[in-house]
Amino acid sequence: QAEEELKAGQLQEMGRRERLLRSDLQRAGEQLESFKTRVMQACSPSAAGSREKPLTEQQVIEKVRQISDESQQSHEREKSLQKELSSRLAKEREMSANIEVFKNSLQKLQ
Numbered sequence: 001q002a003e004e005e006l007k008a009g010q011l012q013e014m015g016r017r018e019r020l021l022r023s024d025l026q027r028a029g030e031q032l033e034s035f036k037t038r039v040m041q042a043c044s045p046s047a048a049g050s051r052e053k054p055l056t057e058q059q060v061i062e063k064v065r066q067i068s069d070e071s072q073q074s075h076e077r078e079k080s081l082q083k084e085l086s087s088r089l090a091k092e093r094e095m096s097a098n099i100e101v102f103k104n105s106l107q108k109l110q
Helices: 002-043 057-109
Strands: none
Touching (some): 002 057
16 A cells, blocks of 8 residues: 555656646747747848838748858957957067167167
8 A cells, every 4th residue: 555655646746747847848938939039020121110021930040040150250250350460469579679679789889
């Protein structure tokens, strides 16, 4: 009898966990739909006041990919420019140091 009660308790606990999981799954689905709706509204031409028909989900996905690619390219360009700037600053410092050495040598010669 104790074993049956234990099994019944386990079944009840499993049922409770299943309900919680279903509830979490439903909530996640609702959040996904809400996010999808917000993205569609943000990317839709009608949001910008245009009278064109709304974008399809695939068009929104492509637009998000395009924006992501552009962001990545901008980031890479920024890194490249930072390296170039660092290189130029290093050369400028070297040039300044050489000018100082040249000035000192010129003063000694005079």
